[in-house]
Amino acid sequence: MTRSDLRCIVEAVGANALMDELIHALTEALRTFDGEQTEVRKRDGFLLESARQPGCLEWMPVMQRGQAVTVKMVSYSPHNPEERGLPTIIATNSLYDVHSGHLIALMDGVFATALRTGAASAVATRCLASPDSRVIGLIGCGAQAVTQLHAISRLFPITEVLGYDTNPEAQESFARRTAFLGLNVKIVPLAELEERSDIICTATSVAVGGGPVLSEKKLKPHVHINAVGSDLPGKTELPKSLLERSLVCPDFTVQCLVEGECQQIRPDQVGPDLITLVKNPDVYEPWRERSTVFDSTGYALEDQVVTALFLKHAERLGLGTSVALETVGGDALDPYALLHTPEAAPKRDVRLATGS
Known part of the structure; x- marks a missing residue:
């Protein structure tokens, strides 16, 4: 599934309806x-050394027993935008049949990652934020801030959006990039954003050891924070003191303890994970009037869900191109059978999307 296929899906479904x-x-x-049916692994990968700031290349796997394995390969390169004109996050999502090991589908993960991360914050925010929340603050106005705002605005009647970024270009273009939402977007000093926001999303490329990115001096008592930027050991966005007095909900606990905000606190100070939160929303409803944090490091289950969603729409719309990528067909016992197997002409084929 190519970038043009994803564009067709968004145009056919609509950005709001898709979110x-x-x-x-x-x-x-x-x-x-159900942990017996779905196995999610903590991501692993390589640290990419850089003279300015390290990045990483990682894989995030999840298996639905008896069905398929979804794997995302994702890179984090914080200087991509200014040095190469590329997104900070670049990814590809792939789907494999668990019976044969056959690659069923391959698709872009850049757009999918942005969408699913925003959606995850919206799910957590619905459970933890005050229902009366109207003002949202974005610390970091890059690509991820757009889908954070989009997703949360689908669940809360946002009346004002406050943005702040250390990058002047990101600040200046944020209102234009979010204009499709029809919201009142203002760029303000960080102190004002902290003081006035009911919901705050931190989505920064802060360096390892460079945090925190907010001061917590005048936060509202009921503030809910989606901390999205932590994805390496030593890279955090929030003050430890804020975490210690808040209900901290990780997306995937074992991962967050290593590379999320949770690495700053003891395991016994960590609250319910996202699955527990969604399964028992009433239990944590009293926290909507107190400070809460969603520690979002990126969860492979989210990749499975967004990949399945795009493939469903690809099947419905007849999108997806069949590619003879694997050397299969002919004599399964002869690796040189490819020399004698005629190549079929490339054609558009919905079977890539359906997994058949």
Whole structure:
């Protein structure tokens, strides 16, 4: 599935409807999660050394027993935008048949990652933020801030959006990039953002050891924070003191303890994970009037959900191109059979999307 296929899906479904559908699908996947049927692994990968700031290349696997394995390969290169004109996050999502090991589908993960991360924050925010929340603050106005705002605005009647970024270009273009939402976007000093926001999303490329990115001096007592930027040991966005007095909900606990905000606190100070939160929302409802944090490091289950959603729409719309990528067909016992097997002409084929 190419970039043009994804464009066709968004145009056919609509950006708002697609985000609504993703939020619903992710909520259901979390609410009905069964560890006996779905195995999610903590991501692993390589640290990419850089003279300025390290990045990483990682893989995030999840298996639905008896069905398929979804794997995302994702890179984090914080200087991509200014040095190469590329996104900070670049990814590809792939789907494999668990019976044969056959690659069923391969698709872009850049757009999918942005969408699913925003959707995950929306799910957590619905459970933890005050229902009266109207003002949202974005610390970091890059690509991820756009989908954070989009997703949360689908669940809360946002009346004002406050943005802050250390990058002047990101600040200046944020209102234009979010204009499709029809919201009142203002760029303000960080102190004002902290003081006035009911919901705050931190989505920064802060360096390892460079945090925190907010001061917590005048936060509202009921503030809910989605901390999205932590993805390496030593890279954090929030003050430890804020975490210690808040209900901290990790997306995937074993991962967050290593590379999320949770690495700053003891395991016994960590609250319910996202699955527990969604399965038992009433239990944590009293926290909506106190400070809460969603520690979002990126969860492979989210990748499974968004990949399945795009493939469903690809099947419905007849999108996806069949590619003879693997050397299969002919004599299964003869690796040189490819020399005698005629190549079929490339054609558009929905079977890539359906997994058949």
